[in-house]
Amino acid sequence: GDSVTQMEGPVTLSEEAFLTINCTYTATGYPSLFWYVQYPGEGLQLLLKATKADDKGSNKGFEATYRKETTSFHLEKGSVQVSDSAVYFCALSEKTGRRALTFGSGTRLQVQP
Amino acid sequence: EAGVTQSPTHLIKTRGQQATLRCSPISGHTSVYWYQQALGLGLQFLLWYDEGEERNRGNFPPRFSGRQFPNYSSELNVNALELEDSALYLCAGTGEEIYNSPLHFGNGTRLTVT
Numbered sequence: 001g002d003s004v005t006q007m008e009g010p011v012t013l014s015e016e017a018f019l020t021i022n023c024t025y026t027a028t029g030y031p032s033l034f035w036y037v038q039y040p041g042e043g044l045q046l047l048l049k050a051t052k053a054d055d056k057g058s059n060k061g062f063e064a065t066y067r068k069e070t071t072s073f074h075l076e077k078g079s080v081q082v083s084d085s086a087v088y089f090c091a092l093s094e095k096t097g098r099r100a101l102t103f104g105s106g107t108r109l110q111v112q113p
Numbered sequence: 114e115a116g117v118t119q120s121p122t123h124l125i126k127t128r129g130q131q132a133t134l135r136c137s138p139i140s141g142h143t144s145v146y147w148y149q150q151a152l153g154l155g156l157q158f159l160l161w162y163d164e165g166e167e168r169n170r171g172n173f174p175p176r177f178s179g180r181q182f183p184n185y186s187s188e189l190n191v192n193a194l195e196l197e198d199s200a201l202y203l204c205a206g207t208g209e210e211i212y213n214s215p216l217h218f219g220n221g222t223r224l225t226v227t
Contacts, residue, residue, distance in 0.1 A: 031212070032212040032213060034215075036216075041220075042220065043116075043117065043203065043218035043219050043220045043221065044156075044203070044205075044216075044218040045215070045217075045218065046215035046216070049213075049215075051212065051213055089155065089156065093211050093212040094212065095210075095212045099161070099168075099169070099210070099211060099212065100146060100158045100161050100169060100171070100211070101146070101156075101158070101211060101216060102158065103148075103155045103156040103157075104155055105154060105155035106155050106156075
């Protein structure tokens with residue numbers, strides 16, 4: 001079945017540091033890939049998405065590129081801020097079949113001033 | 114526009130009891146998804162309702178069930194509660210195919226089984 005594997009956290013960085021959160025996936029077809037973010041006390045919200053190979057999703061300075069050859073969708077940001085502290089979830093959705101998001105276990109990011 | 118609302122915020126039950134959790138999606142969203150977020154396990158897919166019908170379910174026992182009402186709100190029922198059912202239950206809605214559009218999540222119901 002489908003699965004998503006994320007690097008374990010917490011990831012602790014200083015403000016303005018470079019961020020990478022690794023995500024790899026297993027899927028039978030050609031899924032869409034997503035990053036969702038959960039800020040403290042809030043529900044999950046979509047951060048960015050990519051629906052086909054080599055697509056790059058971007059939002060709020062975050063980027064992720066859909067790499068079919070390595071089945072990866074790593075999240076990056078060039079300069080993190082304290083306000084980026086949150087839990088980040090990588091997810092996939094097949095375009096047919098079950099059509100439910102499969103999530104990774106989440107990576108907690110803590111950014112220190 | 115009101116967001117996805119879930120009630121109650123917290124629920125404490127005893128093992129063997131039943132729990133009922135409620136969700137109202139954003140107006141116009143006809144699909145509702147339920148997820149369980151247990152500590153350290155990420156989000157596990159529970160149920161998907163669309164246009165009042167159950168379309169799919171995750172790998173959970175039949176004591177997890179639910180329904181969707183004509184106004185697209187939804188209810189999750191958990192019978193014969195077990196200690197390991199303690200988790201945050203998240204509801205999410207969408208009006209489009211999820212492979213190309215975001216799911217809009219509520220803040221969840223924290224269920225504690227003692």
